[in-house]
Amino acid sequence: MSSTKQTIAFIGLGIMGRPMAINLVKAGFDVVGFNLEPAAIEAVAAAGGRGAGNIAEAVKGADVIAVMVPDSPDVELVLTGEDGVFDNAREGALVIDFSTILPDVSRRMAEVGAARGLRVLDAPVSGGEAGAIEGSLSIMVGGTAEDFALGAPVFDAVGATIVHVGPSGSGQTVKAANQLIVAGNIELLAEAIVFLEAHHVDTEAAVKVLGGGLAGSTVLQRKAGNMLSRNFAPGFRIALHHKDMGIVTNAAREAGVVIPLGAAVAQLIASLNAQGHGGLDHSALFKSVEELSGRAGESHTS
Numbered sequence: 001m002s003s004t005k006q007t008i009a010f011i012g013l014g015i016m017g018r019p020m021a022i023n024l025v026k027a028g029f030d031v032v033g034f035n036l037e038p039a040a041i042e043a044v045a046a047a048g049g050r051g052a053g054n055i056a057e058a059v060k061g062a063d064v065i066a067v068m069v070p071d072s073p074d075v076e077l078v079l080t081g082e083d084g085v086f087d088n089a090r091e092g093a094l095v096i097d098f099s100t101i102l103p104d105v106s107r108r109m110a111e112v113g114a115a116r117g118l119r120v121l122d123a124p125v126s127g128g129e130a131g132a133i134e135g136s137l138s139i140m141v142g143g144t145a146e147d148f149a150l151g152a153p154v155f156d157a158v159g160a161t162i163v164h165v166g167p168s169g170s171g172q173t174v175k176a177a178n179q180l181i182v183a184g185n186i187e188l189l190a191e192a193i194v195f196l197e198a199h200h201v202d203t204e205a206a207v208k209v210l211g212g213g214l215a216g217s218t219v220l221q222r223k224a225g226n227m228l229s230r231n232f233a234p235g236f237r238i239a240l241h242h243k244d245m246g247i248v249t250n251a252a253r254e255a256g257v258v259i260p261l262g263a264a265v266a267q268l269i270a271s272l273n274a275q276g277h278g279g280l281d282h283s284a285l286f287k288s289v290e291e292l293s294g295r296a297g298e299s300h301t302s
């Protein structure tokens with residue numbers, strides 16, 4: 001078994017990367033983790049993986065290199081920076097970028113990687129921290145069908161709904177649409193809960209019945225509780241959703257597509273970010289609805 005074990009370097013062990021790396025250990029991969037904050041490297045080692053002191057050390061000899069860092073410049077640095085992945089990966093290695101970044105950066109990374117004899121997939125995910133812990137993420141993959149097939153054992157270890165959506169960059173375009181839908185859902189859920197509280201309705205009962213009808217959604221299941229309890233610990237940080245609304249509004253503009261509600265929610269997320277709430281969970285859109293309604297700080301018991 002150990003001689004056939006695939007080695008995976010995992011770069012970026014934050015809210016998402018850390019549980020994903022641990023699920024890969026559980027699935028039997030030899031996982032070598034690297035992260036800017038060393039505590040997460042220790043957590044992966046404690047779960048049965050190994051730690052590395054830098055990207056070059058993590059990547060040497062790896063069959064697969066997984067990346068899960070915040071933004072486009074981070075991915076560019078990790079892949080093409082000095083002592084980065086492309087300088088140190090063995091020829092033919094599969095690079096899976098799980099981060100959510102600009103589609104054209106993904107396309108460029110795939111081209112640069114291919115010129116160096118590497119296979120590169122963009123594979124952004126949805127399902128949040130809970131999905132990462134459960135290993136039930138939705139994964140939207142861009143790249144060649146051959147490379148997608150090669151990545152299947154890795155995807156199966158971290159995800160439940162895994163779809164090849166087209167050539168390089170397509171995964172990111174689908175993820176941009178995902179973020180548009182999620183942002184709109186969260187905003188309307190926040191508006192509904194502020195509305196219900198203002199009418200002194202039993203909000204827990206209301207959320208329960210709403211969840212069984214057409215208004216039900218994964219957003220409602222996973223985020224209503226944060227709003228009712230005013231617990232906005234991330235989860236998915238406002239700063240990251242602000243990045244993603246930039247991606248989708250740019251991509252819509254490039255395609256000549258108008259997204260009026262998306263643009264409005266993008267502004268509300270930008271406002272929270274500008275007010276210093278970038279570190280809160282995106283369910284904190286609730287705070288801005290409360291403030292706009294002059295209800296911030298009001299007692300919320302019904």
Ligand code: NAD
Binds near residue numbers: 014077101240
């Ligand atoms: P995070 O900030 O919790 O983690 C990012 C990690 O990357 C940090 O631990 C940091 O140390 C590491 N990192 C950054 N630059 C690095 C470098 N040069 N070398 C090594 N490590 C580096 O972010 P997250 O919430 O895990 O999100 C990661 C990506 O996943 C983002 O693109 C985000 O949009 C996307 N995403 C997040 C969620 C979520 O619910 N949190 C859901 C789906 C997708």
